[in-house]
Amino acid sequence: MSKVLSLVVGGVVLVVVGVSVASVLPRTSNQGYSPTQPIPFSHKLHAGTNKVPCQYCHSDVEKSRHASIPSTAVCMNCHKLVKTDSPLIKQVAAAWAENRAIEWVRIHELPDFVYFPHKRHVAAGVSCQTCHGEIQTMDKVYQFGALTMGWCMECHKGRSTPSNVLEFMEAKGHPNGEGLVAPIQCQTCHY
Template sequence: MKKSRFFAGLAVAVGAIIAGLALMYALPLDFRDRAPLQPIAFSHKQHAGDNRIQCLFCHRYALKSPVAGIPAVADCRACHLFISPNAPEIRKLTGYWERREPIPWVRVYSVPDFVYFPHMMHLRAGLVCTTCHGEVAAMERITRSVSLKMGWCLNCHRQHKASIDCWTCHI
């Protein structure tokens, strides 16, 4: 009787662990809006698409750091002192500059604290930004184009023959 209870409890525990692992593999890591409204209607289509500004021009930390970074207000202002300075969205930008405030951009992509995603390593491995971020140059409003699930990342690692050891991405 005690043995059967033990094995039943063990089976439930093993089942719970397997279910938990399956959920980690299948659930999205981020439940926020895929295309949040931003404080300034910034068009990647206009900047990266029409004007062909490369991702790394604005997201300059991507090659040196785990995070790609967002340009400072001064970076945007440097161009827009001369380009469309009276456009309504540029006037918003100027307001942030004059108030000495950072633009409170709403984050579109994020991973939990226990996931290590270094942009620099992925770029050095030859991946292009569109692999994870989609065709940003065609997006008027930035939209999270891939479902950041563990399974998606593992499939990409397998395709590119990158390590799938847990410690590669989990700290």
């Protein structure tokens, strides 16, 4: 019995030590992360030069928690006709013909215990560029924002918040408290 008890107590001590070590270590961030993609897809060429709207490809960003990555069928809306002689477009067309998804490597990823709803931010007028940088100038996407807890909090507390968003929340009469742009209670972002 006492052996079981000491195992349990030992386990608790380990958990406490683990948590305090985690809170002392500096937060690591994947800022700057820019993996090589299976096909070099350029946002500069599509969203910049050819002015294809972000939502044409990331169509769920206003509707749901996640921004969707476009399917190969969306690429083929244009590439059935555009640049069909390009070896890269031939790869896209082959994937589509074989009903095979292109395995895009995920860049931005929060831990599972964090809740982040895209649509709430887009509805409050936070632009994609505030969090993702000038994507329409990037040949290769990289993680622009730190995506740490402090990064979220600075904006929710009204410190790093863009002025259009401050004005939008002011017009709503500060529903989250004076000076606050969005809630800062733990359960807002953690389940």
